[in-house]
Amino acid sequence: MACSGPLPLRCARSVSLPFPAPCHRRAPGRTVTRRPSPVRGPVPCERVRTPSALRYRPSVFPPPRHIAAGRQCIEVTQSSKVSLISEDLCIGCGICVKVCPFNAIQIINLPRELDKETTHRYGPNSFKLHRLPVPRPGKVLGLVGTNGIGKSTALNILAGKLKPNLGKFMDPPNWDDILKHFHGKELQKYFTRFLEDKMKTIIKPQYVEHIAKSVEGTVGDKLNKIGKRQAKDTLCDILDLNQVMDRNVSDLSGGELQRFAIAARAMEDADVYMFDEPSCYLDVKQKLKAAQVIRSLLQPKNYVIVVEHDLSILDYLSDYICCLYGSPGAYGVVTLPFSVREGINIFLNGFIPTENMCFREEKLTFRVTESAEEITEGETYQSYKYPTMKKTRSGFKLSVMKGSFNDSQIIVLLGENGTGKTTFIRMLAGQVKPDRVGDEEVDMPAYSVSYKPQQLIPKISTTVRELLHRKIPGSCTDAQFRSDVMKPLKIEELMDRKVENFSGGGLQRVALCLCLGKAADIYLIDEPSAHLDSEQRLLAAKVIKRACFGACKHEVYEPSIHLFASASAFGLYALAGMNSLKDWKLKPWQSIIASEVLI
Numbered sequence: 001m002a003c004s005g006p007l008p009l010r011c012a013r014s015v016s017l018p019f020p021a022p023c024h025r026r027a028p029g030r031t032v033t034r035r036p037s038p039v040r041g042p043v044p045c046e047r048v049r050t051p052s053a054l055r056y057r058p059s060v061f062p063p064p065r066h067i068a069a070g071r072q073c074i075e076v077t078q079s080s081k082v083s084l085i086s087e088d089l090c091i092g093c094g095i096c097v098k099v100c101p102f103n104a105i106q107i108i109n110l111p112r113e114l115d116k117e118t119t120h121r122y123g124p125n126s127f128k129l130h131r132l133p134v135p136r137p138g139k140v141l142g143l144v145g146t147n148g149i150g151k152s153t154a155l156n157i158l159a160g161k162l163k164p165n166l167g168k169f170m171d172p173p174n175w176d177d178i179l180k181h182f183h184g185k186e187l188q189k190y191f192t193r194f195l196e197d198k199m200k201t202i203i204k205p206q207y208v209e210h211i212a213k214s215v216e217g218t219v220g221d222k223l224n225k226i227g228k229r230q231a232k233d234t235l236c237d238i239l240d241l242n243q244v245m246d247r248n249v250s251d252l253s254g255g256e257l258q259r260f261a262i263a264a265r266a267m268e269d270a271d272v273y274m275f276d277e278p279s280c281y282l283d284v285k286q287k288l289k290a291a292q293v294i295r296s297l298l299q300p301k302n303y304v305i306v307v308e309h310d311l312s313i314l315d316y317l318s319d320y321i322c323c324l325y326g327s328p329g330a331y332g333v334v335t336l337p338f339s340v341r342e343g344i345n346i347f348l349n350g351f352i353p354t355e356n357m358c359f360r361e362e363k364l365t366f367r368v369t370e371s372a373e374e375i376t377e378g379e380t381y382q383s384y385k386y387p388t389m390k391k392t393r394s395g396f397k398l399s400v401m402k403g404s405f406n407d408s409q410i411i412v413l414l415g416e417n418g419t420g421k422t423t424f425i426r427m428l429a430g431q432v433k434p435d436r437v438g439d440e441e442v443d444m445p446a447y448s449v450s451y452k453p454q455q456l457i458p459k460i461s462t463t464v465r466e467l468l469h470r471k472i473p474g475s476c477t478d479a480q481f482r483s484d485v486m487k488p489l490k491i492e493e494l495m496d497r498k499v500e501n502f503s504g505g506g507l508q509r510v511a512l513c514l515c516l517g518k519a520a521d522i523y524l525i526d527e528p529s530a531h532l533d534s535e536q537r538l539l540a541a542k543v544i545k546r547a548c549f550g551a552c553k554h555e556v557y558e559p560s561i562h563l564f565a566s567a568s569a570f571g572l573y574a575l576a577g578m579n580s581l582k583d584w585k586l587k588p589w590q591s592i593i594a595s596e597v598l599i
Helices: 095-099 110-119 151-157 175-181 184-196 209-214 217-227 229-238 254-266 284-295 311-317 340-349 372-376 421-429 463-469 479-484 504-517 534-551 562-568
Strands: 002-005 045-049 053-057 107-108 119-123 129-130 140-144 201-204 270-278 303-307 320-327 332-336 381-386 391-392 396-399 403-406 410-414 451-453 522-526 552-556 571-577 593-597
Touching: 002 201, 110 119, 119 151, 129 151, 129 217, 140 311, 151 270, 151 303, 151 332, 175 184, 201 254, 217 229, 229 254, 229 284, 254 270, 254 552, 284 311, 311 340, 320 340, 381 410, 381 562, 396 421, 410 421, 410 534, 421 451, 421 522, 451 504, 463 504, 479 504, 479 534, 504 522, 504 534, 522 534
Parallel strands: 002 107, 129 332, 140 303, 140 320, 201 270, 270 303, 410 552, 410 571, 451 522, 522 552, 571 593
Antiparallel strands: 045 053, 119 129, 320 332, 381 403, 391 396, 396 593
């Protein structure tokens, strides 16, 4: 739980305490200064202990009304399941934060002027959003910020799915009051047009995995029902969906689901298009094509809003940017619109010059790692080898040339989706057996492997604490592992939450912690940056490097963005189709993995 507000602090989030919390008025030993009196200096208070609470009675002036009336800052009864903190009485002393055994309370400072710009608040002591992004007709608005900062809340408000209450959750205002609140601003024109013209808004959801569970039928049938055939054929050619037209939506992979969702939304006629993380699960080529499709939706009178964590795609896609900062799960603040270059630099630097606001202690820097020759010079490491392998499936053939790698190396697999990166990793992990050579099976070397799959499906009903103690009991209690892996990934704040209720970002961090916590010779990590924001991606890259060099192990993984790869990798494996292999000029680290699509 988080408490926030101007100094003196007010609570900003709901409190759920399973224990009788203490009632506190003032910090013990505090002095109270009143109106001028014959006595110089502050007037000391006499502490009077009562059966219900500690009350303070000044020796000269009468107590304040709320203390005289016996109102408690924290109220709890034996039959209540939730303890409530009064926002008006809380002074931010921090006693409840220290007393709570579950670390459920957090006190956060907020600038005083933000109270006048509250756009929406879910309830007492709950998350609140300050300001809103400013969409402009005929331009693409990009939103960037950490997870849990209010981007989805802002999209729901602009889409009309959530009515802003301006912080008055007990007595929500009507639309006349809302329009009066935004009087003289660009948002007044947007909401006026939204109410009068009844604009149609569509949202491409963030988690495309849910589409496979809720949509039945083939890809072609669903697209035929949405829009015109000419638009469908054009979009399918651009997004490479022709080869999956006869497949069921439930059988699509993550990248195919993402392209299907983008095509389905782009085929509809709407006034406002909103895309939440459209580049997730896509390779670089597909990201650029998806960005072209989104840009093609622009018209002089419609709006396009995109939430994106990949800064390179955000730069390519957006016309202007609004940054979001704050405390995840507690409050979020939307900045004024900036140009693309200025907005990305503000987000990376963590400082807003127009507001003189610093929202991050350190800058986000993308440093290309040193060469492997410089790091491994003069050192001796154990070498691991794998043989020549082939794997043939329906319409696909993967050919792998033999190669080797050493300890304390991080190798990255780069290639388009569907070229066999996951298949190669699963063959190294022993989950997929290579094809036989004649009548004999391929002799795979014996080494221990820790594998993190690409798609994470939370089916475990236990908490993260129980899962870690069951899977990696030694690592989760090791001080070095907690400092190098669990603390940067912020696993402690997820310990008492159930795995089945996690979103994509939290699930990805837990899976990465489990993978790195196992004792193994090789760590195989498939798409470790999916659903992570820019800050978390850099932290994940640093965690992987620290875990690799600290344990002198080898890691092979497939990144979803090149910035992530350049920040953590020392070697490179390339996958390419046979048609483009002859034109391939990039020198691989030690071998070439060639994939061939059978037609």
